[in-house]
Amino acid sequence: MKFFVDTAEVDEIRALNETGMLDGVTTNPSLIAKSGRDFKEAVAEICEVVDGPVSAEVAATDYETMSKEAKVLAKIADNIAVKVPLTVDGLKVCRELRAQGTMVNVTLCFSANQALLAAKAGASFISPFIGRLDDINLEGSDLIADIRTIYDNFDFDTEILAASIRSVNHVSQAALIGADVATVPSSVLWKLYEHPLTDKGLAAFVKDWKSTGQSIL
Numbered sequence: 593m594k595f596f597v598d599t600a601e602v603d604e605i606r607a608l609n610e611t612g613m614l615d616g617v618t619t620n621p622s623l624i625a626k627s628g629r630d631f632k633e634a635v636a637e638i639c640e641v642v643d644g645p646v647s648a649e650v651a652a653t654d655y656e657t658m659s660k661e662a663k664v665l666a667k668i669a670d671n672i673a674v675k676v677p678l679t680v681d682g683l684k685v686c687r688e689l690r691a692q693g694t695m696v697n698v699t700l701c702f703s704a705n706q707a708l709l710a711a712k713a714g715a716s717f718i719s720p721f722i723g724r725l726d727d728i729n730l731e732g733s734d735l736i737a738d739i740r741t742i743y744d745n746f747d748f749d750t751e752i753l754a755a756s757i758r759s760v761n762h763v764s765q766a767a768l769i770g771a772d773v774a775t776v777p778s779s780v781l782w783k784l785y786e787h788p789l790t791d792k793g794l795a796a797f798v799k800d801w802k803s804t805g806q807s808i809l
């Protein structure tokens with residue numbers, strides 16, 4: 593499973609990129625607002641840091657304006673994935689961009705039927721939002737599982753990008769179900785490394801090694 597980081601903070605992206613574990617980045621209008629950065633400038637900088645897909649979302653909701661915005665975003669860099677909402681107009685823009693060879697991430701997916709429509713529109717990525725479904729007492733991971741089954745039934749090559757991930761358990765659930773990608777806040781990505789038994793075991797090994805008085809170098 594690929595890891596994308598869900599942020600517009602370039603410093604966070606650089607630090608994660610240095611681990612060699614980062615496969616891409618997703619942004620959205622809320623994350624851009626939080627960063628306080630100029631949208632196109634921030635996205636261009638992120639595209640220079642990361643080799644993989646960088647999602648940049650259109651702001652309009654009507655076909656004409658979304659289509660124009662998408663063309664501007666697609667020109668920022670070769671690794672841009674234009675993010676469009678899962679609406680009739682959004683999927684029209686998706687189809688158009690895919691015909692031009694631009695990657696498209698269809699966002700705000702909350703049902704299996706919506707994911708089916710996105711795949712039929714040729715989406716590169718579908719973003720089902722796990723956390724926001726859990727927030728309203730539904731099981732977000734069930735949606736990922738349903739989409740996995742549907743895409744496998746018809747050999748769709750749209751990648752399932754598990755989004756709205758809030759915890760390390762969401763990451764392992766997405767991986768167990770077979771999501772192709774998880775987009776994860778940087779705080780959660782760093783937590784994936786952690787386990788108290790790793791810390792405890794390492795402390796014991798360091799102590800016992802010291803007691804041998806030996807040196808490897």
Ligand code: E4P
Pocket residue numbers: 598618619620699719721723724755756757775
């Ligand atoms: C990513 O593409 C989504 O915009 C993001 O994961 C949404 O996460 P949230 O529900 O925590 O805002």
